[in-house]
Amino acid sequence: MSHEINITGQITPVKAICELARAKGIETIVDGAHSFAQFDFKQKDLGCDYFGTSLHKWLYAPKGTGMLYVKRDKIEKLWPLMAAESKQAADIRKFEEIGTHSAAPKLAIGEALVFHNGIGGKRKEARLRYLSRYWMNRLKDVPKIRFNTSLDPNQMCAIANVHIEGTNPDAVVKYLFDKHHIFTVPIMHQEFQGIRITPNVYTTLSELDRFCEQMEGIARHGLPS
Secondary structure, eight states: OBBBOOTTOBBHHHHHHHHHHHHTTOOOOETTTTTTTOOOOOHHHHHOOOEETTTSSSOOOTTTEEEEEEEETTTSSSOOOSOOGGGTTGGGGGGGGSOOOOOHHHHHHHHHHHHHHHHHHHHHHHHHHHHHHHHHHHHHSSSSEEEESSSOTTSSSOEEEEETTTTTTHHHHHHHHHOOOOEEEEOOOOOEEEEEEEOOOOOOOOHHHHHHHHHHHHHHHHHOO
């Protein structure tokens, strides 16, 4: 299961789901690609059997880096992608047997952790929540603007999905980037559509104001021709 849905920012009740699954003898795999280093939590508190994440997203480590957690008593039965020596059967390092590869990205993970810890997990989460709440509060009462993300802080953090009724997300994204150098991501789902907004710790309030001004203008007057 995904800890946080990438297209909407929805945070799922992973701990509760893992507890239910464990009671039924079901193993759990948690995709923490977006949750890890975005909001503060302890992986061990989730109670999952397996946890994986991408470190290039919210930890800001190089692309191609990631982290895998496997509950100790599950390691031996889990096959590595590439063969490892039999003596490594119960050693999690067997999953690192991937042939010759660059050491540079791995070495940079330490620097990314130093940077993250320098900010502090709770402090970083608070900043991200402040930024997302800032722009969402400004747009929430604008006619034609609809959120595909809950405003409940227990269900979202930095990522949110917003839609302007009567517009095509691809066209809105193109306009924002081409005319105002504002990068957003179009989301076209069978059940909803919108654009994903993901401020980061370095995003300024003036940048969010500029984004909101354009969204308000599109909602009231449509996309400029």
